[in-house]
Amino acid sequence: MSFLDIINQYDPQQVLAEIEACTSADVERALNSDRLGPKGLQALLSPAAEPFLEQMAQKAHAITQRRFGKTILLYAPLYVSNECTNGCVYCGFNATNKVPRKTLSLDEVEQEARAIHAQGFRHILLVTGESPKKVDNAYLAAVAERIKPYFSSISIEVYPMETKGYQQMVAAGVDGLTIYQETYNRELYAELHPFGQKRDYDFRLLTPERGGAAGLRRIGIGFLQGLGNFRTEAFFTGLHALFLAKHFWRSLISVSFPRMRPAEGCFQPPNPVTDPQLAQLICTMRLLVHDAGLVLSTRESAVLRDHLLPLGITQISAGSCTSPGGYSETEKSTEQFVIDDDRTPAEVEQMLRNKGYDPVWKDWDEAFLHKAG
Amino acid sequence: MDKLVIAGREFNSRLMVGTGKFSSNAAMVAAMEASGADIVTVALRRVDIDNPADDMLAHIDRERYLLLPNTSGARDAEEAIRLARLARAAGCEPWVKLEVTPDPYYLLPDPIETLKAAEVLVKEGFIVLPYINADPVLAKHLQEAGTATVMPLGAPIGTNKGVRTRDSIAIIIEQAIVPVVVDAGLGAPSHAAEAMEMGADAVLVNTALAVAENPGKMGAAFKKGVEAGREAYLAGLGAQSDRAEASSPLTGFLHND
Numbered sequence: 355m356s357f358l359d360i361i362n363q364y365d366p367q368q369v370l371a372e373i374e375a376c377t378s379a380d381v382e383r384a385l386n387s388d389r390l391g392p393k394g395l396q397a398l399l400s401p402a403a404e405p406f407l408e409q410m411a412q413k414a415h416a417i418t419q420r421r422f423g424k425t426i427l428l429y430a431p432l433y434v435s436n437e438c439t440n441g442c443v444y445c446g447f448n449a450t451n452k453v454p455r456k457t458l459s460l461d462e463v464e465q466e467a468r469a470i471h472a473q474g475f476r477h478i479l480l481v482t483g484e485s486p487k488k489v490d491n492a493y494l495a496a497v498a499e500r501i502k503p504y505f506s507s508i509s510i511e512v513y514p515m516e517t518k519g520y521q522q523m524v525a526a527g528v529d530g531l532t533i534y535q536e537t538y539n540r541e542l543y544a545e546l547h548p549f550g551q552k553r554d555y556d557f558r559l560l561t562p563e564r565g566g567a568a569g570l571r572r573i574g575i576g577f578l579q580g581l582g583n584f585r586t587e588a589f590f591t592g593l594h595a596l597f598l599a600k601h602f603w604r605s606l607i608s609v610s611f612p613r614m615r616p617a618e619g620c621f622q623p624p625n626p627v628t629d630p631q632l633a634q635l636i637c638t639m640r641l642l643v644h645d646a647g648l649v650l651s652t653r654e655s656a657v658l659r660d661h662l663l664p665l666g667i668t669q670i671s672a673g674s675c676t677s678p679g680g681y682s683e684t685e686k687s688t689e690q691f692v693i694d695d696d697r698t699p700a701e702v703e704q705m706l707r708n709k710g711y712d713p714v715w716k717d718w719d720e721a722f723l724h725k726a727g
Numbered sequence: 728m729d730k731l732v733i734a735g736r737e738f739n740s741r742l743m744v745g746t747g748k749f750s751s752n753a754a755m756v757a758a759m760e761a762s763g764a765d766i767v768t769v770a771l772r773r774v775d776i777d778n779p780a781d782d783m784l785a786h787i788d789r790e791r792y793l794l795l796p797n798t799s800g801a802r803d804a805e806e807a808i809r810l811a812r813l814a815r816a817a818g819c820e821p822w823v824k825l826e827v828t829p830d831p832y833y834l835l836p837d838p839i840e841t842l843k844a845a846e847v848l849v850k851e852g853f854i855v856l857p858y859i860n861a862d863p864v865l866a867k868h869l870q871e872a873g874t875a876t877v878m879p880l881g882a883p884i885g886t887n888k889g890v891r892t893r894d895s896i897a898i899i900i901e902q903a904i905v906p907v908v909v910d911a912g913l914g915a916p917s918h919a920a921e922a923m924e925m926g927a928d929a930v931l932v933n934t935a936l937a938v939a940e941n942p943g944k945m946g947a948a949f950k951k952g953v954e955a956g957r958e959a960y961l962a963g964l965g966a967q968s969d970r971a972e973a974s975s976p977l978t979g980f981l982h983n984d
Contacts, residue, residue, distance in 0.1 A: 355904075383963060389901060393963070411977035600904050603867050630981045661980040 376400035398638040399585045414640035414666040427669040429477035438483030440550030467501040469681040473699040476716040477507040484513035495526035507718035514561040520568030530572030531565040537582040538590035566602030580614030580623025608647030640666030652693040672702035734854045734875040738765040742953040745933025752786040757943030758936040772800040776817040797824035804844035825857040849873035861892035880911035887914020916952025923956025
């Protein structure tokens with residue numbers, strides 16, 4: 355059984371209709387139950403839940419503190435390549451965009467790793483586009499091997515691999531996988547991914563399962579906010595998280611909240627998500643999956659990030675550069691997206707302390723991945 | 728009531744009953760019939776499984792009930808496996824309730840030997856329903872090994888104390904990908920209802936029926952308890968309120984423009 359078997363049972367239109375039909379009584383029932391089922395999930399994602407946002411936030415906050423205490427894990431993304439053969443219409447690195455392309459050499463990767471390490475980070479997220487000829491599994495394995503001495507946890511947010519590829523990553527020292535479905539709506543997915551290997555919705559959807567089967571210990575999912583209707587997208591993301599937590603119970607599931615903002619580029623998100631809706635989304639996800647990591651990146655502004663933290667967030671990035679070579683170069687090249695919170699890691703660390711959180715730089719050890727004999 | 732599905736087979740009743748400890752076969756049959764059960768367990772050590780004229784087996788209508796042989800009395804995996812194979816050789820369907828209870832006093836299940844036996848029996852094609860302590864991680868290992876259910880105990884067998892392992896059973900129910908049958912310790916219909924309200928897929932009861940003054944009436948009472956609990960679960964219980972009163976609002980920032 356795979357998540358395909360589950361998602362194929364649903365019609366997104368029907369799901370949206372059900373969500374929009376939820377009443378405040380449904381919301382109260384969901385708020386008062388220990389665990390949300392699909393019905394409760396729909397209720398909290400509904401317009402009817404908007405007046406209950408403060409109560410949702412209080413409960414999400416309490417659950418998060420019980421499970422994670424007053425700690426926030428810090429990580430940094432490391433862009434190793436912006437080569438891409440996909441046509442994702444919303445992405446700055448899309449193959450048709452005329453931007454300078456770069457894949458870091460192993461020496462350049464190490465230089466970046468040193469710069470990030472010097473800022474205090476021990477959790478790193480390797481990021482690439484999808485370009486099988488320029489960036490392959492062997493290259494990524496070599497990158498992981500090279501930066502291993504600097505980091506205790508290495509995650510990847512790259513093109514989807516086969517299970518064998520993930521096994522190769524685990525052997526090279528990678529312990530985490532992040533992969534966003536972008537949109538769970540098939541029709542919209544086809545529209546937004548006109549060409550490239552990413553066109554294959556099913557292969558992408560089953561990526562977390564292949565990663566889990568290969569033994570990756572952290573699996574991160576999410577949808578790109580702004581593309582599809584956020585209520586149905588969040589509903590399917592929630593079901594996906596529940597499915598993964600049940601079937602890959604040795605792995606920690608995390609959910610990210612990347613949001614597209616109306617930007618200077620030509621692509622305007624058709625379904626922009628407002629700040630209160632983002633808050634509703636974070637609280638709902640926490641009430642659904644009490645133990646999942648919830649991740650907020652530097653796409654959001656400093657002020658908003660600081661306020662969203664107590665609603666259930668457990669991991670944040672800081673001082674991120676979203677272009678290959680961005681940490682060690684002085685001259686900035688093209689970024690995948692413009693970051694909004696441009697505080698330094700030290701400033702973010704201080705903010706966390708001021709708000710009563712312990713900033714956690716290391717919460718993993720490479721030793722876990724070494725199997726005896 | 729909605730159907731219970733185990734290993735692809737549908738059952739109308741979510742109450743399973745055991746056949747041990749009754750004062751007479753007549754009392755056992757009365758309890759079974761009134762309970763509406765579709766699945767009845769039989770201890771292999773108690774019956775002469777080869778012999779259709781066996782005193783107890785002769786009283787069980789094999790057309791009506793799925794006879795679920797159990798390995799009670801087995802002290803380790805090897806003994807349990809041997810018992811299960813004997814039952815299949817005697818013509819039973821390849822269903823087995825796996826019980827490995829080396830401690831003869833509390834009859835608590837041995838997690839290590841149970842997992843070992845389950846792995847072997849699943850490979851041999853058995854549909855395995857393991858009796859376990861309410862241990863969520865063990866439940867996961869067993870479902871990975873391919874068992875058809877997990878059967879966590881509510882309280883030690885025969886104690887009639889109810890769902891004492893409630894918090895752990897709640898975790899098992901939350902996480903399981905196979906049906907969860909609460910087995911052992913349920914002493915009253917309200918206990919069965921409680922397990923079903925929590926979202927258990929079924930319950931198994933034996934002692935509470937066998938030692939009742941009127942086993943037939945108690946079988947009927949448990950039937951109602953199980954149905955009430957299931958219906959309440961499906962209807963969506965209103966949980967007790969623990970609404971937090973906001974001392975420092977967390978969402979005020981959204982309104983400060």
